[in-house]
Amino acid sequence: EVQLVESGGGLVKPGESLRLSCAGAGFILSDAWMNWVRQAPGKGLEWVGRVTSRSAGGTTDYAGPMAGRFTISRDDSKNTVYLQMNSLKTEDTAVYYCTSGRSQWGQGTLVTVSS
Amino acid sequence: DIVMTQTPLSLSVTPGQPASISCKSSQSLLNSDGKTSLYWFLQKPGQPPQLLIYEVSNRFSGVPDRFSGSGSGTDFTLKISRVEAEDVGVYYCMQNLQLLTFGGGTKVDFK
Numbered sequence: 001e002v003q004l005v006e007s008g009g010g011l012v013k014p015g016e017s018l019r020l021s022c023a024g025a026g027f028i029l030s031d032a033w034m035n036w037v038r039q040a041p042g043k044g045l046e047w048v049g050r051v052t053s054r055s056a057g058g059t060t061d062y063a064g065p066m067a068g069r070f071t072i073s074r075d076d077s078k079n080t081v082y083l084q085m086n087s088l089k090t091e092d093t094a095v096y097y098c099t100s101g102r103s104q105w106g107q108g109t110l111v112t113v114s115s
Numbered sequence: 116d117i118v119m120t121q122t123p124l125s126l127s128v129t130p131g132q133p134a135s136i137s138c139k140s141s142q143s144l145l146n147s148d149g150k151t152s153l154y155w156f157l158q159k160p161g162q163p164p165q166l167l168i169y170e171v172s173n174r175f176s177g178v179p180d181r182f183s184g185s186g187s188g189t190d191f192t193l194k195i196s197r198v199e200a201e202d203v204g205v206y207y208c209m210q211n212l213q214l215l216t217f218g219g220g221t222k223v224d225f226k
Contacts, residue, residue, distance in 0.1 A: 035215055037215070037217075044205075044207065044217060044218075044219050044220045045158075045164065045209075045217040045220070047214060047215040047216060047217065050214065050215070061214055063214075097163055097164075099163075099164075101154075101211050101215055102154070102166055103165075103166040103175055103176075105163035105164060106163065107162075107163055108163055
C-alpha cells in the first residue's frame with residue numbers, strides 16, 4: 001500500500017522556523033515529482049512548491065509568497081522529502097500536505113503560527 | 116501563472132439528481148504529448164483530497180462511473196450523474212501543465 005506520512009507540524013511564533021517531513025512507504029519518492037500543498041483553515045488548496053524527480057535533476061520551484069523563505073529538499077536514502085520553513089508568518093497557518101500531485105497524498109500536518 | 120476558475124462556489128443537490136461543476140483555465144492545458152493536464156479531486160471533511168479524474172476524462176481506480184469528466188483546451192466539466200450521500204464535500208480542479216494550480220473549490224451538499 002502506498003503511503004505518504006507527514007510530520008513536524010506544531011505551534012510556532014512569527015519569525016520562527018519549522019521543518020516538515022514527508023516519508024514514503026510503498027512509494028519511491030525519488031522517482032516522483034513531489035509537491036507540498038497547504039490549506040489554511042476553511043480555505044482552498046494552495047500549491048507551495050515542488051522538487052522534481054532524481055532523473056529530472058531534483059530541481060525545486062516555489063509559489064511566489066514562499067520563495068526565499070521555504071526550501072524543499074529530499075533524502076533519498078530515507079525516502080523522505082522535507083519542507084524547511086523560515087521566517088514564518090501568521091498567514092502560513094495551514095495544514096500542509098505532501099503529494100505527488102495525483103493520487104498520492106499524505107494526511108497532512110498542521111502548522112500554527114501565532115504569538 | 117495559470118489561473119483556474121471554478122463555478123459554482125457551492126451546489127445544493129437533491130440525492131439522486133445530477134450535478135455539474137465547471138472549471139476554466141486561463142490558458143490551454145494541452146501538453147506537448149497530446150494529453151491535457153486537468154485533474155479533479157474531492158475533499159471530504161477532515162480528509163486530504165482524493166483523485167477522481169485525471170487528464171480530463173479518465174476515472175481513477177475505484178471511482179464510481181457516475182463521475183465523468185469532459186472538456187478540452189481551457190473549458191472543463193465534472194458531472195455526477197446521480198449524487199449520493201458519499202459525494203458530499205468540496206471538489207477542486209487542478210492543472211499541472213505549469214507547476215500546480217487549483218481552482219477555488221465547489222462545495223457540494225444536500226438540500
